[in-house]
Amino acid sequence: MSFGSGSMTNSISEIKDCKLIFLIGGNPTEAHPIVGLEMKKALRKGCTFIVADPRKIWFAQHSKLYLPVRPGTDNWLLNSIAHVIIAEGLENKEFIKTRTEGFEELKAFVKDITPEKASEFTGIPAEDIRQAARLYAKSEKSAIFYTLGITEHTCGTDNVRTIANLALLTGHIGKSSTGVNPIRGQNNVQGATDMGCLPDRMHGYQYLSDAAVVEKFEKAWDVKLSRTQGATSPTMFERMDKGQFKALYVIGEDPVMSEPNQDYTIKGLKTLEFLVVQDIFMSETAKYADVILPATSFSEKDGTFTNTERRVQRVRKAINPIGNTKPDWQIICELSNRMGYKMDYPSPKEVWDEIASLAPLFAGINYARIESNGIQWPCPDTKHPGTKFLHEGKFTRGLGKFFVLPYRAPAESPDKQYPLLLTTGRTLYHYGAGTMTRRSAGIIHKTNDCFVEVNQQDAQELGIFDGEMVRVASRRGEITTRAEVSDKVKKGIIWIPMHFVEAAVNKLTKDAYDNITQTAEYKVCGAKIEKII
Amino acid sequence: MVMIPKVKLNIDGKTVEVNKGKTVLQAANSVGIRIPTLCHDPRLEPFAACRVCMIEIERGKSSALITSCNTEATDGMVIRTDSEKVLKTRKMVLELILSDHPRDCMTCDKCGACKLQDLAYEYGVRESRFFESPGGGIEEDRNPVIQKDKSKCILCGRCIRICAEVQQDYAIDFKNRGFETETGTPFGKSLLDTTCVLCGQCVSTCPVGSLVEKQAVGKGRDWEFKQVKTTCAYCGVGCTMYLNVKGNQVVKVTSKTGSIPNDGNLCVKGRFGYDFIHHPDRLKNPLIKKNGKFEDATWDEALNLVALKLGEIKAKYGADNIGVFSSSRCTNEENYLAMKFARAAIGTNNVDQCART
Numbered sequence: 001m002s003f004g005s006g007s008m009t010n011s012i013s014e015i016k017d018c019k020l021i022f023l024i025g026g027n028p029t030e031a032h033p034i035v036g037l038e039m040k041k042a043l044r045k046g047c048t049f050i051v052a053d054p055r056k057i058w059f060a061q062h063s064k065l066y067l068p069v070r071p072g073t074d075n076w077l078l079n080s081i082a083h084v085i086i087a088e089g090l091e092n093k094e095f096i097k098t099r100t101e102g103f104e105e106l107k108a109f110v111k112d113i114t115p116e117k118a119s120e121f122t123g124i125p126a127e128d129i130r131q132a133a134r135l136y137a138k139s140e141k142s143a144i145f146y147t148l149g150i151t152e153h154t155c156g157t158d159n160v161r162t163i164a165n166l167a168l169l170t171g172h173i174g175k176s177s178t179g180v181n182p183i184r185g186q187n188n189v190q191g192a193t194d195m196g197c198l199p200d201r202m203h204g205y206q207y208l209s210d211a212a213v214v215e216k217f218e219k220a221w222d223v224k225l226s227r228t229q230g231a232t233s234p235t236m237f238e239r240m241d242k243g244q245f246k247a248l249y250v251i252g253e254d255p256v257m258s259e260p261n262q263d264y265t266i267k268g269l270k271t272l273e274f275l276v277v278q279d280i281f282m283s284e285t286a287k288y289a290d291v292i293l294p295a296t297s298f299s300e301k302d303g304t305f306t307n308t309e310r311r312v313q314r315v316r317k318a319i320n321p322i323g324n325t326k327p328d329w330q331i332i333c334e335l336s337n338r339m340g341y342k343m344d345y346p347s348p349k350e351v352w353d354e355i356a357s358l359a360p361l362f363a364g365i366n367y368a369r370i371e372s373n374g375i376q377w378p379c380p381d382t383k384h385p386g387t388k389f390l391h392e393g394k395f396t397r398g399l400g401k402f403f404v405l406p407y408r409a410p411a412e413s414p415d416k417q418y419p420l421l422l423t424t425g426r427t428l429y430h431y432g433a434g435t436m437t438r439r440s441a442g443i444i445h446k447t448n449d450c451f452v453e454v455n456q457q458d459a460q461e462l463g464i465f466d467g468e469m470v471r472v473a474s475r476r477g478e479i480t481t482r483a484e485v486s487d488k489v490k491k492g493i494i495w496i497p498m499h500f501v502e503a504a505v506n507k508l509t510k511d512a513y514d515n516i517t518q519t520a521e522y523k524v525c526g527a528k529i530e531k532i533i
Numbered sequence: 534m535v536m537i538p539k540v541k542l543n544i545d546g547k548t549v550e551v552n553k554g555k556t557v558l559q560a561a562n563s564v565g566i567r568i569p570t571l572c573h574d575p576r577l578e579p580f581a582a583c584r585v586c587m588i589e590i591e592r593g594k595s596s597a598l599i600t601s602c603n604t605e606a607t608d609g610m611v612i613r614t615d616s617e618k619v620l621k622t623r624k625m626v627l628e629l630i631l632s633d634h635p636r637d638c639m640t641c642d643k644c645g646a647c648k649l650q651d652l653a654y655e656y657g658v659r660e661s662r663f664f665e666s667p668g669g670g671i672e673e674d675r676n677p678v679i680q681k682d683k684s685k686c687i688l689c690g691r692c693i694r695i696c697a698e699v700q701q702d703y704a705i706d707f708k709n710r711g712f713e714t715e716t717g718t719p720f721g722k723s724l725l726d727t728t729c730v731l732c733g734q735c736v737s738t739c740p741v742g743s744l745v746e747k748q749a750v751g752k753g754r755d756w757e758f759k760q761v762k763t764t765c766a767y768c769g770v771g772c773t774m775y776l777n778v779k780g781n782q783v784v785k786v787t788s789k790t791g792s793i794p795n796d797g798n799l800c801v802k803g804r805f806g807y808d809f810i811h812h813p814d815r816l817k818n819p820l821i822k823k824n825g826k827f828e829d830a831t832w833d834e835a836l837n838l839v840a841l842k843l844g845e846i847k848a849k850y851g852a853d854n855i856g857v858f859s860s861s862r863c864t865n866e867e868n869y870l871a872m873k874f875a876r877a878a879i880g881t882n883n884v885d886q887c888a889r890t
Contacts, residue, residue: 307771
């Protein structure tokens, strides 16, 4: 990518010292509350906030500049900010000269992307875009934070690179409290990627296209490895759809709830000859399984999670497994042994030792070292303290690269038939598909039903009142839910959280994917609202 | 790097050097001198409400009593934390606090972890010369997670300040004046009807038994719990927290200031979203679908069937017709084994997880 690796460039502890935070497509007070607290700390210390989000979130209300960007038009906003930075001579010339490549191409490309033009697409006043560019470029410690509002688009990778362009233009990277920071959604989504649960690479970002990597693992694992390119989850579903995929082993995931276009997902699972689901609850996906293997929760096992700042931290067993359940690692080992490939580990500690021995990124991390506090990778040897922020002095890929990325429209935009733009997200009280939080008495007492946020003007035109049950439909399905009428979303946009099985918003979302990461476009599709009575 | 100037002072005969801007309390703690506190929480601005951190400072030939938590350490200060005057005053302060606090430690959930109890014990304050029966008691509130006992509140303001300074939710504040002063919501509303987000940070900072986790009431006290340090399983921030376990039951979740990366803070999910662990819906046995219905099976039956079926499908269609979805909810070790299983045991690179979705 632009810098050479994908994760937060800074640490959570650096947030409070930021002088300017540009928050785009993220709602930390709800989705990452403790990062939200660190940002609130920065706010108290006088940090300037620029917030670009289609919803008037908490930080939007406390920002110096709120940019209510129309979902799917982030590219216009970001490129026009680059335009202003260059047009007004605010770029960091020394940094561009010594640490980047491709500046002239970017300069030529953004020349025509004026704030006025961007304003037409994004709905943000041109003067506010100029102001944002000036504030961001001139601040001494500027950091950009983004989450799924940037990535869950067909142009998600483009968006990330366009953000990186801004950091490279201004040199706001590779320093404490200064950088580009995606905040990861799930407890161990960083770890799952780090551990090579990806079709094209082993753990520690060792690519299978490198013959030396394949050979190294063949020797270490004592097995012949497949050279065939693996399939991503969207590709596997595509092959199911065509009847060209036969078995799936799903560990701790609920694709029926989490994949877009639910009907298509269910249809795909039904074509399988054999489906194994390993989970702690009867998830929506588990209902379609042939065999269900009951796993333990995090409180019943040992191991490690890696958080959004690349910190490998211990998970410790607090209670014995409930009922007849077993920890996932043990189930996988027992299954592997039965399939004729020996996996024999006394405990997760020995698994970690193998992980560290086969990946330089984690080589210096072991259970003894992270007994009291976690360590942030890269950590090449046991003397290394871990890495607080990335790209100091040099990028992973050498020079930072500017990308020229023209706007690409979302796969589906509102039209006559489905005139509203539906975007989705998370709330403070619930998590993911709600399998855990909706079984927590304390939490469901506070809030336990789905809702759709509607702008007052739209509501008036549709004759909808606050609290009324309405039908929300897209080309792929419909759900019934409660309307929350306010000015939190702009006219023409509606927002629905993702946690509720009885009003699963992924019945509506579109199964269109980013061309590189194959992340689905949860953030934009056409929809309509109808009165029920 | 900006160099922060240093200041030198004398505490209990020891020379102490700290960065300018540190308080006397911080300076004392930095060399291991303990000064008791009740209203102090390192996450909050100094407040100097409880007065138990009182120390004696030399002022020429005389001396003065000042609160150490909100006094900046300056060059040349000469301080005593253990003089007779300090100890006598501290004892009096405790007596005054206890004059408005019930003495029902035997039924209090905070017993053993209560800072006031510890100090009363340390200073031998058995009776208060000012004792009056404190009013109030457990407040009725529809909220399911936070219980407040008005009579036990010592008005240190920690709950109010953490709500305002750290959370910036401003759900509670001081109400009334003088002896009638209490903490609470506007117009005595339920927390559910205010800006409260049920993070429970107020519970985490309460030094006495006034605010406790409602669901843990009567289920055990500090010394009965095994506190297991672990990492939260919700979002990607990865807060360090402690599961408080009694028997085979997770009774409550707590955290400690200074923990990385959350400094003792937790959100509503981390602190109160744990009862899924013991929920009756948990899958407890392997299940095999027979004629469209799930039936309980033994591990041997289930695992043998899975191994057999995957083996058959591999033999019939080839390994690349099988896929593995691993989980961003599972541990690193499990994800590693899942991808190793796909690649080494099945023989396919069809392994993915939900980072993309």
